[in-house]
Amino acid sequence: MNLPTVLPNDVAELKAIILAQNEQNIRLEQLVAAFKQAMFGRKSEKINADQFEFALEDIETSTALVEADGEAIDLPKTTAKKRNSNRGSLPKHLPRIEQIIEPEETTCACGVERHMIGEDISERLDVIPAQFRVIVTRRPKYACRSCEAGINQAPAKSRLIEGGIPTEATVTSVIISKYADHLPLYRQSQIYARQGVEIDRSTLAAWVGKAAYELRPVYECLMANLKQSTKLFMDETTAPVLEPGRGKVKKGYFWALARDDRPWCGKAPPGVAFTYAPGRAGKYAVDILQSFNGILQVDGYTGYNRVLDPKAISKANGNIKLAYCWAHARRKLYERTQNNGAPIATEGLKQINALYAIEAQIRGLPAEERLAVRQEKTAPKIISFKNWLEQARSQVSTKSPTGAALKYIARYWDGLILFLTDGRIEIDNNTVERTIRPIALSRKNALFAGHETGAQNWAMLASLIETCKLNNIEPHSYIAGILTAIVNGHKQSQINELLPWNYKPPV
Numbered sequence: 001m002n003l004p005t006v007l008p009n010d011v012a013e014l015k016a017i018i019l020a021q022n023e024q025n026i027r028l029e030q031l032v033a034a035f036k037q038a039m040f041g042r043k044s045e046k047i048n049a050d051q052f053e054f055a056l057e058d059i060e061t062s063t064a065l066v067e068a069d070g071e072a073i074d075l076p077k078t079t080a081k082k083r084n085s086n087r088g089s090l091p092k093h094l095p096r097i098e099q100i101i102e103p104e105e106t107t108c109a110c111g112v113e114r115h116m117i118g119e120d121i122s123e124r125l126d127v128i129p130a131q132f133r134v135i136v137t138r139r140p141k142y143a144c145r146s147c148e149a150g151i152n153q154a155p156a157k158s159r160l161i162e163g164g165i166p167t168e169a170t171v172t173s174v175i176i177s178k179y180a181d182h183l184p185l186y187r188q189s190q191i192y193a194r195q196g197v198e199i200d201r202s203t204l205a206a207w208v209g210k211a212a213y214e215l216r217p218v219y220e221c222l223m224a225n226l227k228q229s230t231k232l233f234m235d236e237t238t239a240p241v242l243e244p245g246r247g248k249v250k251k252g253y254f255w256a257l258a259r260d261d262r263p264w265c266g267k268a269p270p271g272v273a274f275t276y277a278p279g280r281a282g283k284y285a286v287d288i289l290q291s292f293n294g295i296l297q298v299d300g301y302t303g304y305n306r307v308l309d310p311k312a313i314s315k316a317n318g319n320i321k322l323a324y325c326w327a328h329a330r331r332k333l334y335e336r337t338q339n340n341g342a343p344i345a346t347e348g349l350k351q352i353n354a355l356y357a358i359e360a361q362i363r364g365l366p367a368e369e370r371l372a373v374r375q376e377k378t379a380p381k382i383i384s385f386k387n388w389l390e391q392a393r394s395q396v397s398t399k400s401p402t403g404a405a406l407k408y409i410a411r412y413w414d415g416l417i418l419f420l421t422d423g424r425i426e427i428d429n430n431t432v433e434r435t436i437r438p439i440a441l442s443r444k445n446a447l448f449a450g451h452e453t454g455a456q457n458w459a460m461l462a463s464l465i466e467t468c469k470l471n472n473i474e475p476h477s478y479i480a481g482i483l484t485a486i487v488n489g490h491k492q493s494q495i496n497e498l499l500p501w502n503y504k505p506p507v
C-alpha cells in the first residue's frame with residue numbers, strides 16, 4: 001500500500017492509515033519469511049524445485065491479496081507512482097468477440113446527431129471452462145419407391161474407438177492432460193464427473209492405449225529421423241514401474257535421445273524421443289543407438305562408454321564419439337564452493353564461467369563461425385585450465401571432495417574439449433536435460449507407471465508432445481489431426497508426412 005503524499009488533518013483518519021499500513025507490513029513480512037524458508041531453509045526443510053514453484057505461486061497470490069486489501073481502504077488521492085504491471089500480449093490467432101458499448105444518447109444538445117471521430121479499444125483475455133458437447137451423426141437411408149434396387153446410405157466414418165463415445169479430439173485431450181499437463185487419469189475422471197459425464201479411469205486408460213498403438217509408427221519414424229543426424233544428445237532419468245502381482249515398485253529408466261541444431265543454425269528440426277528400458281546399463285544405450293553414426297553428447301555416466309566398445313559398435317552399426325558436459329564439471333566444483341568455500345574450487349569455477357561467457361556470445365552463429373571463435377578465444381583458456389588442473393590436483397587428496405571433482409574433469413578431459421574441434425558441439429548437455437524435466441514432473445504426479453508397457457506408452461506419447469513444444473507446435477491440434485488422418489487410412493509408406501514439422505492439417 002502506497003501512503004498518500006497528502007495526509008488528512010483528522011487524527012482518527014491518520015490513525016486508521018497507520019494501523020492499516022502496519023497490518024499490511026506484518027503480513028508482507030510473513031510472506032517474505034515463507035519465501036526465504038522455501039528458498040534458503042535447511043536441507044531437511046527445503047522443498048524441491050517443482051514444489052517450490054507451487055509455493056511461489058501461493059506466496060505471490062497472497063501478496064496480491066494483501067496489496068488489494070490496502071487498495072480497498074478509502075484513502076485520499078495519492079500521486080505515488082503506480083507499480084508497473086506486465087499484462088502480457090494477446091496472440092493474434094485467438095478469436096475476437098467484439099462488444100460495442102454505445103453512449104446512451106448520441107444527439108447533441110443543439111439537436112444535431114453526433115458523428116464518430118474515433119474510438120478506444122481494449123482487449124481482455126476471456127476463458128470458457130472446458131465444455132463437453134455431443135456430436136450426433138445421422139446417416140439417412142434412401143430407397144426407391146418404384147423398384148427394389150436396394151437402400152442407399154453413406155458409409156459410417158472410421159473411428160479411433162470403434163463403438164465408443166469419444167472423438168479423436170476427446171482422446172487427445174486425455175493424452176495432453178496426462179502427459180503434457182501432468183494430470184493423472186483418475187483426476188481427469190473426477191473432472192468429467194463434475195460435468196455429469198461418468199467415465200471410469202480404466203476407460204480413459206483404454207482410450208490412451210488405443211491411441212498409443214495407432215501413434216507408434218509416427219514415434220518410430222521420429223526415432224529413425226533423429227538417428228539420421230550426425231550430432232545428438234542423450235540422457236536418462238528414473239521411471240518407477242509397478243511390478244504386477246507383487247505390489248512393489250521397481251526402478252526402470254527413460255532414455256532420451258534429442259536433437260537441437262538451432263544454436264549453430266542447423267537446418268534439421270529439433271526433436272526428442274524417449275525410450276523405456278528396465279535398467280540403466282550401457283547395453284540399453286547401445287540398443288537405442290543402433291544405426292546412429294556421429295557425435296553423442298552425454299554426461300559422465302560410465303554406462304555410455306559401452307557405445308565405444310568395438311563389439312557394441314559393430315552391433316549398433318555405428319561409429320560414435322562422446323562429447324562430455326561442462327555443466328556437470330562445473331556443478332561438482334560449485335558444490336564445493338557452497339559447502340566450504342574451497343579456494344581451488346572457486347578458481348576452477350571462475351575459469352569455467354569464462355568459457356561459458358564465450359559460448360553465450362556465439363550462440364546462434366553458424367558452426368564454422370563458432371569454431372573459429374573457439375579456436376581464437378576458448379582454446380588458450382583451455383590450455384590455461386589444463387595447466388591449472390594439473391597443479392591443483394597435486395595440491396589436494398584425490399579422496400577429498402575437491403580432489404574428486406578435479407578427478408572427474410581429468411577423467412573426461414578428451415570428451416570435454418571435443419567442442420574445440422567442431423562448431424556443432426555444445427559446451428554442455430543441458431539441451432536434453434531440459435526435455436526430461438516434463439517427464440520428471442509427470443512422474444512426481446503419477447508416482448509410477450502401472451506396467452512396463454504403460455511406461456513405454458508414456459515415453460512414446462511424451463516424445464510427440466515434447467517434440468511439438470520444441471517446434472512451437474500446439475500439441476493438441478497436432479495429435480488430434482494425425483490420429484484423425486491415421487483413422488482415415490493414411491498410408492504407412494507416407495508416415496513421414498505425419499512428423500510434427502511435416503504435418504499439414506487439411507484445409
